[in-house]
Amino acid sequence: MEQLRFGQAIGKALADAMEADPKVILLGEDIGEAGGPFGVTRGLYQRFGAQRVFDFPISEAALVGTAAGAALSGLRPVAEIMFMDFCTLAMDAIVNQAAKAHFMFGGQTAVPIVVRAPHGGGVNAGAQHSQCLEAWFAHVPGLTVVCPATPADAYGLLRTAIASPDPVLYIENKALYARKGEFPDTPAAIPFGQARTARAGRDVTVVTYGAALYQAEAAATQAAEKGIDVEIIDLRSLQPWDEAGVLASLARTHRLVIFHEAVEAFGVGAEIAARMADVGFDELDAPIVRVGAPFMPTPYAPNLESAFLPDASRLLAAIERVMA
Amino acid sequence: MEQLRFGQAIGKALADAMEADPKVILLGEDIGEAGGPFGVTRGLYQRFGAQRVFDFPISEAALVGTAAGAALSGLRPVAEIMFMDFCTLAMDAIVNQAAKAHFMFGGQTAVPIVVRAPHGGGVNAGAQHSQCLEAWFAHVPGLTVVCPATPADAYGLLRTAIASPDPVLYIENKALYARKGEFPDTPAAIPFGQARTARAGRDVTVVTYGAALYQAEAAATQAAEKGIDVEIIDLRSLQPWDEAGVLASLARTHRLVIFHEAVEAFGVGAEIAARMADVGFDELDAPIVRVGAPFMPTPYAPNLESAFLPDASRLLAAIERVMA
């Protein structure tokens, strides 16, 4: 196993997919010669050329809309939205066009696009460059939503996303780009809808995804010192998500905490909690507790943003609460 | 008490607000001379003139963006998005501009806009003219989201929304426009965040909002025949929502079903369920069950759409399940 950075794993998945299938093209602002705002696409323009890697004008609605149109005509475009916050400009193409075409047209067509969108805070970029909006997309029938936490998952899920005939929101936390992790010698595609047990434990299940995983691991370590054995489920896919996997863990631990960076209210965690309060009700020995960002825009000042972002200590407090 | 149609109550709230405050203006496609696609603004152009009621070009992004800009400069615009589905084109103005300005600017400014958006199906209008997307907006700090079910609430919440210094998504189910209901002689503003007990009952709490209320009432009647006494809470406000009110009801009935027209997965009901599985955990005698639309785009064919829309029979089955 070599070590690879998260951002490099994404770049490698793009490169391997482009190598494997000439129909894969990349569209995005500054992704070409410049290698992308976060360097994720570095070298791809040079390697695959201007007929495969397209620097897009600053027009996000057209970006996703043309990707969808190209997909309807046989290509497999991967569109990069520079910051997930800018998805606001492309919602029609994502939600009303790409997500619905297969169904509305009675199964005649498919829209195999991937929309890559970096989310997350921690870099003092302010309220319009930090949002985690995945819950919106998970609510839209026809979309698939994934959010990897490790380089191996980043690679595997992106390969699956690009191979998928359906539109996929592929969400990458920008704080992870530089983070190194183990990378298999022969990396594999990872199916949608399968969670990964990031840490086995007996006392409480923590469900998380994306960069929050690392805070969860830190909290689990601290909890272990207090004699609490935490199981961590990294969802990886948010739509579909691994309900059976979460339920199986809950059936062992009987306690559930859901942890994510996104705003807690009406976030992804709400759906997990709601399902477990239904299908997992008989397994529950304690309230289901969610830990997410408070209900406010991402603040700029470093001290405000640190207080805003959900962290290990808030998670630990929630773990202790459900253990009490 | 006279009887008024739901759509007329909205029109009256607009008229009264315009009468009371010259800063209130209306912006929307075909809302002027034509009286609006659903007749809601009928007569307002004739009454208040072209300086208060504006027919907007078909450009939804500019519609909400200019409303927000006008609000920043002292007006109180009410913008109509013809179908809620077209909010996809105005998400940036709603989410990145209007919702955040007060916070981002350190409280210097307010953005008193109301975005009126008709949601809901039942008229065989297909996948792009039927969506209930309220969960998106409830997830966005800075926005207020309301969804009335009765003419009186439609009036009262719209007056409150227009008077509010904050951006409000005011969601009206288009199937309700022609529906008549009691209308008080001196209609009052209705505060945000207060649910209404639409039916008192002891056995199970049904939380709902919008047009689904009427299906819930039908289900409650059917349940009563089976000896089940249903309490119906009409949320009215979705962000903020009346957590204390729902909890108080749950503390009496110990059983909770959440019912809405929107797609169930990641919908508004998920948040209600998640909160009750936390703060209401000790009150629960049964799983929390949600009933919403299945995870698919709204289909066109009448038989498909009927099967798609959540109805009293599905709700009744859920009620029976939690009573079992």
Next chain:
Amino acid sequence: MSKKSTPARSGQDTDMLLACYRGMLRIRKVEQRLSKLFADKEIPGFIHLSIGQESVPVAISRHLRDTDTIAATHRGHGQALAKGIDLTGFVAEMMGREHGICRGRGGSMHIADAKLGMLGANGIVGGGISLATGSALAHKLAGNGDLAVCYFGDGALAEGIFHECLNLAALWSLPVLFACENNGWGEFSRTDRQFCGSLERLAGAFGVPYRYADGLDVIEVTDVAGTLIAQMREDRRPAVLECRVERFHGHYEGDPQKYRDPAEMALLAERDPLARARQALTAAGVDTARFEALEAEIEAEIDAAVAEARAAPIPDFAAASADVYAQA
């Protein structure tokens, strides 16, 4: 409003005009039947008829291949029929049947026939613009000589996506024909109260060739579209075609059009591309019997399609709900 009718210059010209007339008549007759089926509640929801606007898709489609793609609008029945959509599948779709081209899941605003390169009709004004532009990108990269046609109404000119795609198509030299069916109205409002730009000058601002044609005259549209499309097959660049047409019916079927000036309505008959073509054909010697035969032929086709659609089963909900994703 000029009253000169299209001169039928030769036998060949007459054949072509007759073919155009037939295409327009077929759309007209189909939509008149849809209007009736709608009034009889055999078609649910709402439908937008293109009666008065038939010349544009008929003329454009004469120059299209099966592999060329089109993005259609909410007022797109004619666009679909002219591209060659199967009539039974089309009618059955409106009627919400399993044999509908979209298996009853889409309806009038979402008619699509993938085999014919239809990127779908669209319920979002301007929604097809970026789809067509993207499709043109695919054509360009495939090097197949195909092009994409983007139909849109004058109301859609105000949407930002038009600007974004005009820029992209010009910047990247994409073979997309932006075909504006300008009927002067967006729903219940005159377009001149909604949009004050000149389409010709907008196209010019991006260096995109622009041509105007009077939709009253199907031959003029055919000629102009032919010139643009031939050029596009050559140079693989975008172009804009604007056609003035009239919307005879309401915005949606059942719209009483109270907002329209009766005097203006009264003049519509003079702006009927079918009447105009028939006049020219008559002048060229086509006789009544021929017209009657044409009508009968088309009515028979429609009767058969409607009968077949009526007989078709309604769609199965379980199957529909299982078909949200293409991935099995």
Next chain:
Amino acid sequence: MSKKSTPARSGQDTDMLLACYRGMLRIRKVEQRLSKLFADKEIPGFIHLSIGQESVPVAISRHLRDTDTIAATHRGHGQALAKGIDLTGFVAEMMGREHGICRGRGGSMHIADAKLGMLGANGIVGGGISLATGSALAHKLAGNGDLAVCYFGDGALAEGIFHECLNLAALWSLPVLFACENNGWGEFSRTDRQFCGSLERLAGAFGVPYRYADGLDVIEVTDVAGTLIAQMREDRRPAVLECRVERFHGHYEGDPQKYRDPAEMALLAERDPLARARQALTAAGVDTARFEALEAEIEAEIDAAVAEARAAPIPDFAAASADVYAQA
């Protein structure tokens, strides 16, 4: 690139040029200090400096009232400073302090001063365009004679919202000045690889007056902006102003600009509006002592602001989290 310097035509002209020079110098010096504070990690996040582009906001602001509104961009420090924002509040905001104009909640991309009619800087490219257009609608309805200025970069030209608002402003006669700071770049890509429209012809397509001015010459920009704005106060219509400027620093501070041709970079100094103005002032007899005094004065102001900002407390989280809604 012409080397002629702005002729200072009279004593009055010299005073005006000096005032412009002082305004530009103040922006330059503030941003140079921000650059240092950023390098020293006293400013977090990312900031976009407008060094090389100071002439445009300085020139425009000369014609603005306090009650005129402006929508600023992500590269908007100069736009805010020229409008008169309090320097301490400005610097403290960058430093994330409670005394920041936005109480540390906004940062560089969200600088706003409501008292000065600032509709806010914006992190969304093109995000301010509709805000300014809406503000102009408010001015128009209030009948107050005020106008709105919408600053935007050349990269924003590709966003559809520009088209939508240009149409609206022209259609409704809204007093909004669309002021394009054209620096030839959008992030790391040349704008000519992103946008192929002519702004002049776009404006023309909507019948909106357009003027170009060379941002190298602050007097030229002042004159042209003055003409447009005077006209706008009169006729209450929109106008477009395009100014060519140079972006001396990277897209964001710390950007090594490897993607730029060193030869082009070397020529930048010749395109410095401050150098140009100083040259003209020198020719008009302004001596070194005067320049030094100016610099010293500005540096002292900046020193004081930075010191005060540094001394300010960091914001309180509980207070911030309670201030998401204006409604108490």
